[in-house]
Amino acid sequence: MLVPVDPRKPLSLTDADARPPRFTPKGDELHERLDRAVSELGDLQEVIYADRRFAILVILQGRDASGKDGTIKHVFNACNPQGCRVKSFKAPTAEELSHDYLWRVHHAIPERGMIGIFNRSHYEDVIVTRVKGLVPRKIWEARYEQINAFERHLTENSVVILKFFLHVSRDEQAEQLRERLTDPTKNWKFRAGDLEDRKLWKDYTVAYRDALRKCSTRWAPWYVVPADHNPTRNLLVTETINARLRKLKLHYPRAAQEVLDLVHTIR
Amino acid sequence: MLVPVDPRKPLSLTDADARPPRFTPKGDELHERLDRAVSELGDLQEVIYADRRFAILVILQGRDASGKDGTIKHVFNACNPQGCRVKSFKAPTAEELSHDYLWRVHHAIPERGMIGIFNRSHYEDVIVTRVKGLVPRKIWEARYEQINAFERHLTENSVVILKFFLHVSRDEQAEQLRERLTDPTKNWKFRAGDLEDRKLWKDYTVAYRDALRKCSTRWAPWYVVPADHNPTRNLLVTETINARLRKLKLHYPRAAQEVLDLVHTIR
Numbered sequence A, B: 001m002l003v004p005v006d007p008r009k010p011l012s013l014t015d016a017d018a019r020p021p022r023f024t025p026k027g028d029e030l031h032e033r034l035d036r037a038v039s040e041l042g043d044l045q046e047v048i049y050a051d052r053r054f055a056i057l058v059i060l061q062g063r064d065a066s067g068k069d070g071t072i073k074h075v076f077n078a079c080n081p082q083g084c085r086v087k088s089f090k091a092p093t094a095e096e097l098s099h100d101y102l103w104r105v106h107h108a109i110p111e112r113g114m115i116g117i118f119n120r121s122h123y124e125d126v127i128v129t130r131v132k133g134l135v136p137r138k139i140w141e142a143r144y145e146q147i148n149a150f151e152r153h154l155t156e157n158s159v160v161i162l163k164f165f166l167h168v169s170r171d172e173q174a175e176q177l178r179e180r181l182t183d184p185t186k187n188w189k190f191r192a193g194d195l196e197d198r199k200l201w202k203d204y205t206v207a208y209r210d211a212l213r214k215c216s217t218r219w220a221p222w223y224v225v226p227a228d229h230n231p232t233r234n235l236l237v238t239e240t241i242n243a244r245l246r247k248l249k250l251h252y253p254r255a256a257q258e259v260l261d262l263v264h265t266i267r
Helices: A027-051 A068-075 A103-107 A122-126 A137-155 A170-182 A192-199 A201-214 A230-246 A257-265 B027-051 B068-075 B103-107 B122-126 B137-155 B170-182 B192-199 B201-214 B230-246 B257-265
Strands: A055-062 A084-088 A115-119 A159-167 A222-226 B055-062 B084-088 B115-119 B159-167 B222-226
Touching: A027 A068, A027 A230, A055 A068, A055 A122, A055 A230, A068 A115, A068 A159, A068 A230, A084 B084, A122 A137, A122 A201, A137 A159, A137 A201, A159 A230, A170 A192, A170 B257, A192 A201, A192 B257, A201 A222, A222 A230, A257 B170, A257 B192, B027 B068, B027 B230, B055 B068, B055 B122, B055 B230, B068 B115, B068 B159, B068 B230, B122 B137, B122 B201, B137 B159, B137 B201, B159 B230, B170 B192, B192 B201, B201 B222, B222 B230
Parallel strands: A055 A115, A055 A159, A084 A115, A159 A222, B055 B115, B055 B159, B084 B115, B159 B222
Antiparallel strands: none
């Protein structure tokens, strides 16, 4: 299982860190464990929905082609779409830009009983915004603490937050981007801007490293997921979510005796 | 496969109509066909998402405990949650009530590329509203045509609409409601109001029949789904959706040649 990013320690994000760690299973064992984990998450999701005490927020960040879409598809495969909502954050609209950067994010927070999945998030406001110089340094530098305060507020109000950075190597990204151009069923995923971002690889690494360290908190930890190998990536994300959810002591709410007695009145 | 409700013909909604029709498969054959259909819908959903030309709207209506939740869970099981959004319509809030009844519905219409699933819908505004006498007859009577015009507008603007009425028998509903009280993991689904609604069975039948006949249109047909047997219900819904989606001639968008050539610049 993954351990949270420790803000007091340096954070390595080299190509080697993108490969499956030694402790993860391989081959059939990997796939069996993945199937079990995905199916357990499906069971947990049902209880979360019935229990209605917690909202679960899973944030996925990562470079282009790091596998955010694939992670969503596979990890939440056994979840009922009724209890699961994905929000993809794109470049902000004119209306969104005329608000503070957390406005649209707050609006998209899942309600209690739901699992919300953010495909990108407010972290773009300290990553792409910083790398591209869209706002002055003073502005983005203040955001780490604002984000920590915002997430703290959420976790104090029944939102359980898990944040995953899907870490791919430079070679794996090249491989994936090439596939988008050579596989006709993947052309639609290609964005010329991805190649521009690729040229800024090191700047992004610095921005990600700062965001992960400054915003990995007790209440909303960041996990770095070695993401070069898809099934391993899916297993690590799923097992980390499951371990957190198990701690919530979820249960199906029981009806009161006078309600249960109504069973005799049904004709 | 199901045929649309014909507005010019009388519509039978007896208990017998809730049983699996003769033409549907049974046993292993049923389950194999269901697996295939669900998996085909998953494939179709991927192309819809990539293609981005159509929004798909699936409306589910039915009495309490008719299996709306179970249908969502099973039919859309192979769909990526990222391309699939479920909206459950509850009793309107104070804000929603201060708007026209289609306001909240319009807002929830899926965008192109998405499958939207409505668990209940604006049809409640001609069903429960009518049965409970929440507005005068003149008001709800005018709504059938308003709904037809609204749905026509949507279908003329890239929204593909399929409407399913999950038809259960009176015995099957009793069975399901009893289970909610005897199975501790289902208590949370029980609502005492369901028993009140059950007493109004015939009034609801009249209201459903009118809604289905008056609003089954060329552009947005209603289907009555025999819903006493879950796998049969799921098969009929899935195959009907698939047949409609196949007609859309969906395809993965191809990139232009100058974009495809960028593959040689990736290092």
